[in-house]
Amino acid sequence: DMVGGRDFGDMKFNLATQAKRQPGSTFKVFVLLAALEQGVSPYMTFNPNGTVVFDIFGSEPWEVSNYHNASFDVNEMPILEATVRSVNVVYSQLIMRIGAYGFAGLAMDMGIETQLNPYPAIGLGGLTIGVSPLEVCTAFSTLANYGVKNEPVAILKVVDKDGIVMEEHQPNSAQVLSSINAFRAIEIMQQVMLRGTGTNARLDDRQTAGKTGTTQEIENAWFTGFTTNLATSVWMGYPEENIEMDIVHDIRVVGGTHPAMIWNLFMTEATKDLPIENFERPQDDMINVQVVPNHETGEYMIPNRFTPEDQIIIKQYRYGQEPIEQMPIPEDAIPLMPMVALIPINEANHILIEAGYTNILYKNERFADVPSGYTHRQEPMWGQPVELIQKITIWVNP
Incomplete structure (x- = not known):
């Protein structure tokens, strides 16, 4: 079944086949x-x-x-x-x-x-x-x-009046x-x-x-x-x-x-008149999986997002027998967000750039408790692990 509009008489445009919309x-x-x-x-x-x-x-x-x-x-x-x-x-x-x-x-x-x-x-x-x-x-x-x-x-087929295809x-x-x-x-x-x-x-x-x-x-x-x-x-x-x-x-x-x-x-x-069935696992159930050897245990694990590419290999497994445990993420893989509130904006910017953060948004917001040009709020908060791809927002007293 295809419904491409309310009434073809009113609109010749078929929304189902011709409308291009963001998915x-x-x-x-x-x-x-x-x-x-x-x-x-x-x-x-x-x-x-x-x-x-x-x-x-x-x-x-x-x-x-x-x-x-x-x-x-x-x-x-x-x-x-x-x-x-x-x-x-x-x-x-x-x-x-x-x-x-x-x-x-x-x-x-x-x-x-x-x-x-x-x-x-x-x-x-x-x-x-x-x-x-x-x-x-x-x-x-x-x-x-x-x-x-x-x-x-x-259209599956065209048949004439005599039934000839x-x-x-x-x-x-x-x-x-x-x-x-x-x-x-x-x-x-x-x-x-x-x-x-x-x-x-x-x-x-x-x-x-x-x-x-x-x-x-x-x-x-x-x-x-x-x-x-x-x-x-x-x-x-x-x-x-x-x-x-x-x-x-x-x-x-x-x-x-x-x-x-x-x-x-x-x-x-x-689906009322269609047979009730379950999705069936294909007979050919070999899958390729990216894995990394855990040298401490000798077992293969799945890489984490910080695992260097040259350590990752691809192995074949029957689906269901592949490793699903991820290599532990090293504690130092994600840096701790530095404290950059209540200091001059240039100093805050220098600290963040040195730490590796480059996606920084500064917003002007009045705050009487700090001098003009000083930061007074940050998101994310300091002291927690924050990845370098994250956007950092700093509020500054103009």
Whole structure:
């Protein structure tokens, strides 16, 4: 089924196939898949907090925050959990680790037809040109089909009045992703619907997997998901242009609210006569995993984000028998934030630069207890581990 607008008589523009809109966190699925294909373990951790800034060659620095600036009570979050909770700050670090070329190419192989320029921001849905719901649904159906892509088709055959087949569609399939890594991603996306951002979409009678997507200004909200036998993408937005939605029917619009509820209502009816099945683990279940030898125990562990690249090797395992314990992060890997409040701004700047922090924002804010040109507040606070990619904000009495 395809719904591309209210009334073709009023509007000849098909929103499902022709509208190109920003997909938000929907695109994290392609980052996850590319990471799995490269051997990155979903149990590798990143710090989910703060605003992080990355230097991009030939471009402006890339600044990333969590939705609504959400923070978490942990400083280490596995990729798996960051997928379930759709955490931008973790995913931005994963994107910088695996590179934009890998997941941009994979997304296009899976069914995204828009030409994707390999900028890191596209992994969080920041596209130069958006994507249509049909493209997104095609790519997710490739995942549901264990990495086998089928071209979307509307007309299967043309038959004349005598029942003679005049023309018939010839399926064109291609394996664009390993079936076992597709299955691993499906397992994680099931968690999205069981306990993460997609719980409103969950079906009561069968297994489902999916992903929410919301753009920063809430101009586009998505839920795309599938059962074993049907994939559906729901996009919500204004047809004319990007207009902020915010609150609709007393509920804030995000991918996990209205689009997820619409997906649930549609899929409840659409799957009524389809067989109830579980996602099946492929027979070929060998996976490549990036590991590092622990010289103290002699065992292999997964690297942490500070492990030097020349120490990482790739080993093959049967899925389920691979290491999932991460090498301990050395205590000195993350520097302690220095105290830079209540001192002259030049001195504060010198201390931060010496410590390796380069993403510093100074804000003027009156504060009578310190002289003009002195700092009086800092975020993050001093004395705690703060990574060098994090943005530092210092308030200065003008």
